[in-house]
Amino acid sequence: MMATAHNENGVDIMFHYTVETDKAISEATAAIAENLKEEGFGVLWQFNVNEKLAEKDLKLDNTFEILEVCNPFEAQKVLSLNKEVSYFLPCKIVIYDDAGRTKIGMPRPTKLMEILGDESVLEIAKNIEERMIASLDKSV
Numbered sequence: 001m002m003a004t005a006h007n008e009n010g011v012d013i014m015f016h017y018t019v020e021t022d023k024a025i026s027e028a029t030a031a032i033a034e035n036l037k038e039e040g041f042g043v044l045w046q047f048n049v050n051e052k053l054a055e056k057d058l059k060l061d062n063t064f065e066i067l068e069v070c071n072p073f074e075a076q077k078v079l080s081l082n083k084e085v086s087y088f089l090p091c092k093i094v095i096y097d098d099a100g101r102t103k104i105g106m107p108r109p110t111k112l113m114e115i116l117g118d119e120s121v122l123e124i125a126k127n128i129e130e131r132m133i134a135s136l137d138k139s140v
Contacts, residue, residue: 015112017133018105021140028102028139029065029095035135036093040071044090067093074128081120088112091132104136 021028033043049064070090078085093106109125109132 014108016105016107017129017136018103019136019140021102021104023102023140025063025065025095025097025102028104029067031139032093032095032104032135033067035138036069036132039131039135040073041069041091041132041135042071044068044070063097065095067095069093071128074124078121078124081124082116082118084116084118085113085121091128093132093136104139106132106136 023031029046036043045068047066047068049066050060053060068090069092075089079089088109091106091109093104095102095104097103109129110122113122113125
């Protein structure tokens, strides 16, 4: 698990949550997709960054997979409360290689919603974040 960072006032300032696993990227990707499904999230899109860059004869040393995921019921709730939430949807999960270790991470929905300053969506974001973190933790 990724440790949290706090500012001088004790406020958690980590914008992301990341876990590490011994699984291969393909295995970790399948695991997170399955665990998210248990929480009502579906994978809308899977983006292999390396394949896309290779189309332009570009290369990365590390492998990156990006999943765009959504729970339609939660999306309907937050979009009904604040249209600006749409700038942060769908949620992203990133699976990547870092020095031979596979990491699974995500931007934390609460940190994104704090930007809006709307308490009504922040409570929903907390619930979504807890469920997504549980899915990441189960995927290691």
